[in-house]
Amino acid sequence: MERWVDSYMNYITVERGLSKNTLDSYSGDLVRYMSFLGGLGIVEIGETSKLEVMAYLLSLRKRDLSSKTVARSISVLRGFYRWLADEGVLRGNPLEDMESPRTIRSLPGVLSLDEVDSLLNQPDPSNPIGMRDKAMLELLYATGLRVSELTNLVLNNINFEAGYLVVMGKGAKERIVPMGQEALHWLKRYLEGSRKMLLGNNRSPLAFVSQWGKGMTRQGFWKTIKKYALMVGIRKTISPHTLRHSFASHLLEGGADLRSVQSMLGHVDISTTQIYTHVTRERLKKIHARYHPRS
Numbered sequence: 001m002e003r004w005v006d007s008y009m010n011y012i013t014v015e016r017g018l019s020k021n022t023l024d025s026y027s028g029d030l031v032r033y034m035s036f037l038g039g040l041g042i043v044e045i046g047e048t049s050k051l052e053v054m055a056y057l058l059s060l061r062k063r064d065l066s067s068k069t070v071a072r073s074i075s076v077l078r079g080f081y082r083w084l085a086d087e088g089v090l091r092g093n094p095l096e097d098m099e100s101p102r103t104i105r106s107l108p109g110v111l112s113l114d115e116v117d118s119l120l121n122q123p124d125p126s127n128p129i130g131m132r133d134k135a136m137l138e139l140l141y142a143t144g145l146r147v148s149e150l151t152n153l154v155l156n157n158i159n160f161e162a163g164y165l166v167v168m169g170k171g172a173k174e175r176i177v178p179m180g181q182e183a184l185h186w187l188k189r190y191l192e193g194s195r196k197m198l199l200g201n202n203r204s205p206l207a208f209v210s211q212w213g214k215g216m217t218r219q220g221f222w223k224t225i226k227k228y229a230l231m232v233g234i235r236k237t238i239s240p241h242t243l244r245h246s247f248a249s250h251l252l253e254g255g256a257d258l259r260s261v262q263s264m265l266g267h268v269d270i271s272t273t274q275i276y277t278h279v280t281r282e283r284l285k286k287i288h289a290r291y292h293p294r295s
Contacts, residue, residue: 150240
């Protein structure tokens with residue numbers, strides 16, 4: 001079972017860009033749960049059901065842990081089982097209909113417009129790697145894709161004439177996302193030149209490939225974006241998901257409606273998208289506090 005915990009932790013590290021403290025807490029929750037299952041004689045995650053989870057949560061309450069810790073454990077297990085179901089490890093999610101206590105959701109980290117410009121202008125397009133990185137960063141910010149959707153993008157799902165992508169998101173749900181002229185420009189330049197140089201004699205249906213002609217990994221691109229962020233002096237925690245957050249926040253700040261942003265992000269529930277309205281409100285409050293004479 002430990003291998004699934006390791007794979008899941010690797011997934012959320014790359015996809016969600018959480019802080020080290022949060023990742024350590026999540027890992028501790030899952031390790032504690034695996035230990036509990038081991039005490040029950042369960043050796044495969046597929047043998048578990050909602051009953052084992054409820055028994056585990058009851059054991060946490062008996063240990064007088066804070067309600068916040070228990071709520072986080074529920075949230076972690078729900079995310080873990082949802083991922084297992086999405087990956088096909090489980091036939092279904094035993095916690096799908098399990099309600100979680102309402103907690104205050106933390107606001108996602110976003111970049112300012114100046115920070116986005118600095119980051120996107122950092123790759124050197126005069127060499128194949130730089131051109132690829134430039135195209136990936138421009139496309140990521142222009143579309144709000146998840147990093148896995150970006151690295152798994154295939155050539156057949158790019159419509160150059162209409163200027164949109166066909167994206168296969170979570171749960172194998174397909175959506176259409178517009179690219180914008182800037183991202184389309186750099187994507188074309190990369191595909192027409194640098195990609196062929198990186199591929200060499202190899203063949204791949206994937207749009208973005210490594211210097212060895214293979215598909216890009218989520219981890220590899222995560223390291224790439226962190227490298228460019230450090231080069232331009234961005235010290236805040238950053239991941240590919242930060243550009244997804246920035247994409248959504250900047251659209252809403254510019255006047256986009258919530259439903260359209262929900263559609264482009266591929267959120268099933270609009271309440272997930274609504275977190276970005278809080279981000280824009282926080283920004284407006286800061287502007288008011290800074291510039292209003294009586295603030």
